[in-house]
Amino acid sequence: xxxxxxxxxxxxxxxxxxxxxRVSLPGMTVTEVRGHGKQKGHTAIYRGKEYDVSLLxxxxxxxxxxxxxVDEAVAAIITAARTGEIGDGRVFVIPxxxxxxxxxGERSDS
Amino acid sequence: xxxxxxxxxxxxVLLGSMLHAQTATGAAAGAPPAQVDLARLDQRxxxxxxxxxxxxMLVSAALVLMMTGPGLALFYGGLVRQxxxxxxxxxxxxxMALITVLWAMxxxxxxxxxxxxxxxxxxxxxxxxxxxxxxxxxxGTIPQLTFMVYQLMFAIIxxxxxTGATAERMTFSGTVVFMTLWSLGxxxxxxxxxxxxxxxxxxTLGGRFPTLDFAGGTVVHxxxxxxxxxxxxxxxxxxxxxxxxxxxxxxxxSFIGACLLWVGWFGFNAGSALASNGVAASAFVATHFAxxxxxxxxxAAEWITRGRPSALGAISxxxxxxxxxxxxSGFVTPVPALLIGLAAxxxxxxxxTIAKGRFGYDDALDAFGVHxxxxxxxxxxxxxxxxxxxxPIFHDSQGAALPVGLLDGNPSQLAYQLVGIAMAWIFAxxxxxxxxxxxxxxxxxxxxxxxxxxxxxxxxxGEEAYNLEM
Numbered sequence: 001x002x003x004x005x006x007x008x009x010x011x012x013x014x015x016x017x018x019x020x021x022r023v024s025l026p027g028m029t030v031t032e033v034r035g036h037g038k039q040k041g042h043t044a045i046y047r048g049k050e051y052d053v054s055l056l057x058x059x060x061x062x063x064x065x066x067x068x069x070v071d072e073a074v075a076a077i078i079t080a081a082r083t084g085e086i087g088d089g090r091v092f093v094i095p096x097x098x099x100x101x102x103x104x105g106e107r108s109d110s
Numbered sequence: 111x112x113x114x115x116x117x118x119x120x121x122x123v124l125l126g127s128m129l130h131a132q133t134a135t136g137a138a139a140g141a142p143p144a145q146v147d148l149a150r151l152d153q154r155x156x157x158x159x160x161x162x163x164x165x166x167m168l169v170s171a172a173l174v175l176m177m178t179g180p181g182l183a184l185f186y187g188g189l190v191r192q193x194x195x196x197x198x199x200x201x202x203x204x205x206m207a208l209i210t211v212l213w214a215m216x217x218x219x220x221x222x223x224x225x226x227x228x229x230x231x232x233x234x235x236x237x238x239x240x241x242x243x244x245x246x247x248x249x250g251t252i253p254q255l256t257f258m259v260y261q262l263m264f265a266i267i268x269x270x271x272x273t274g275a276t277a278e279r280m281t282f283s284g285t286v287v288f289m290t291l292w293s294l295g296x297x298x299x300x301x302x303x304x305x306x307x308x309x310x311x312x313x314t315l316g317g318r319f320p321t322l323d324f325a326g327g328t329v330v331h332x333x334x335x336x337x338x339x340x341x342x343x344x345x346x347x348x349x350x351x352x353x354x355x356x357x358x359x360x361x362x363x364s365f366i367g368a369c370l371l372w373v374g375w376f377g378f379n380a381g382s383a384l385a386s387n388g389v390a391a392s393a394f395v396a397t398h399f400a401x402x403x404x405x406x407x408x409x410a411a412e413w414i415t416r417g418r419p420s421a422l423g424a425i426s427x428x429x430x431x432x433x434x435x436x437x438x439s440g441f442v443t444p445v446p447a448l449l450i451g452l453a454a455x456x457x458x459x460x461x462x463t464i465a466k467g468r469f470g471y472d473d474a475l476d477a478f479g480v481h482x483x484x485x486x487x488x489x490x491x492x493x494x495x496x497x498x499x500x501x502p503i504f505h506d507s508q509g510a511a512l513p514v515g516l517l518d519g520n521p522s523q524l525a526y527q528l529v530g531i532a533m534a535w536i537f538a539x540x541x542x543x544x545x546x547x548x549x550x551x552x553x554x555x556x557x558x559x560x561x562x563x564x565x566x567x568x569x570x571x572g573e574e575a576y577n578l579e580m
Contacts, residue, residue, distance in 0.1 A: 044357060045416055045420065046357050046358055047423075047426060047463055047476060048416070048459075048464065049352070049467070052355075
């Protein structure tokens with residue numbers, strides 16, 4: 001079981017969601033985040049005073065997937081979120097030890 | 111055609127019968143019939159003019175209040191950071207209440223009753239003698255109540271303008287005490303000197319130095335703008351300024367506020383004719399034209415020097431133009447109004463974007479850069495462009511109109527304008543400094559650093575502007 005954490009452009013969230021749906025992954029969590037990698041920010045000017053907007057808005061998508069679906073899911077995210085320009089984002093794959101369903105208390109380890 | 115003729119005939123018949131009826135009652139009173147008719151007609155004409163003027167002036171008063179209420183509160187509210195939104199908006203609103211009560215007690219009297227050349231007396235304290243009868247010295251066709259409430263709206267917005275310089279770091283208690291003192295100690299003398307009967311700078315009612323200030327370039331904008339500079343210097347910079355970014359939290363609010371200011375300014379300037387007449391029309395046009403030219407001036411300057419025209423630049427330019435045309439509005443023709451607006455748009459852009467950074471004072475929302483600078487530019491240019499074609503306020507002994515401004519053939523007016531500007535600057539500088547010191551000793555003026563970091567909305571008022579989650 002792995003946690004896939006993808007940081008993508010805000011306008012790509014729906015595409016990623018649809019792509020993950022086609023891989024039959026039922027759930028996801030989306031968070032608004034800010035950050036920067038290689039992409040440079042903008043400069044805003046208010047009444048002559050310049051401000052660097054270096055932390056750009058991104059969306060962070062988290063999905064937990066069984067080990068056998070990880071490659072397929074990562075490929076789906078990358079295909080859906082890619083524009084080819086700097087600032088497309090990153091995908092991280094992180095091991096997950098256990099997970100529980102709160103409603104039933106049921107545990108899954110795979 | 112036939113219908114029109116029939117209508118005219120009907121009118122004649124009706125009018126004839128009305129006059130006939132009057133003659134009958136008039137004759138009963140014993141006066142010669144023709145004379146009675148004329149007296150009645152005269153009375154009716156006066157009543158009709160009074161009704162028209164009063165309607166316009168009541169609307170104007172409401173328009174000027176709208177400039178403070180939603181206008182300035184939104185304009186400033188959008189320019190501060192999110193954590194100080196309510197704190198700045200409530201200051202404008204609190205002044206609407208506070209200055210009104212002061213005005214009823216002594217404010218109106220100190221401004222407009224007869225007294226010394228510097229300040230009015232207590233003749234109208236608690237609005238004694240202020241009723242439906244006109245005060246012929248100021249506005250002979252409207253109830254003095256209308257004049258009083260119209261002038262009140264000016265007294266409200268003037269201190270509210272200063273809050274642009276004290277934003278994000280002056281306590282509410284400090285603001286309340288300072289503005290109370292300031293309204294009586296700086297605004298009242300200036301309003302009396304420029305507009306009050308027998309005031310030192312009054313142009314037509316016996317002033318020693320006749321200064322032209324149609325709607326408040328010196329009284330409202332120089333006093334508030336220069337006092338704003340004093341406040342900014344006395345309070346010191348906001349914690350973190352200029353190192354930390356402090357961008358406006360919602361230019362949408364500011365945008366709506368600026369648009370309300372533009373519309374409200376028609377009441378401010380055209381209403382200052384104190385009648386629904388040609389001068390009001392001229393002031394209305396001049397106001398609109400100056401705002402337009404100033405918007406273009408600021409945007410062009412910004413586009414050339416910074417590479418992009420901005421929404422904040424557009425609305426700041428409009429306000430600068432409205433400020434500068436204020437003293438000139440009832441004295442100039444449309445083309446000079448365009449020039450005054452353009453000069454203010456570019457001049458205030460330079461003050462706000464270049465001069466402020468160079469001198470290093472933290473005039474948070476540019477109350478000095480726009481109102482102090484724009485008011486001074488406008489007061490000077492009024493002395494140049496004022497013309498008897500628009501408003502023949504000076505007469506010789508035969509009643510013929512004399513030249514008004516420099517280009518009209520009255521170069522000495524420019525000197526009087528300088529006297530007026532100097533008086534407004536000196537009163538604002540010295541008065542504000544003394545009153546700030548007194549306020550500081552009484553209740554303190556500066557919020558603590560912890561308050562500033564958390565935001566004045568929560569620490570001064572216990573509420574937040576936006577609770578958007580869930």
